[in-house]
Amino acid sequence: MDDLVELQVTSLNFELEESAKNSDVILLRQGLERRGLRAVTEYKHLGKSAEPILWIADAIAWSYARGGDFRRRSLILVENVREIAG
Numbered sequence: 203m204d205d206l207v208e209l210q211v212t213s214l215n216f217e218l219e220e221s222a223k224n225s226d227v228i229l230l231r232q233g234l235e236r237r238g239l240r241a242v243t244e245y246k247h248l249g250k251s252a253e254p255i256l257w258i259a260d261a262i263a264w265s266y267a268r269g270g271d272f273r274r275r276s277l278i279l280v281e282n283v284r285e286i287a288g
Contacts, residue, residue, distance in 0.1 A: 214245040
């Protein structure tokens, strides 16, 4: 979320995952509030078919996670990788 300030992001779209939506909303609200962005940054949870740009992110993430030649080929599209502990 720290990148949102630097990049002056005003809108975020997330793929809708019903089982995670409630926790996503809590984390988003807290993170935006801490950074003073809650009033100027909107976010939406959208179905897979609602936002084609999400398809690209999914394909790149899948390729990177798959490893091997898939990862190697996806790296041309990857600027930065952040490991997030689950």
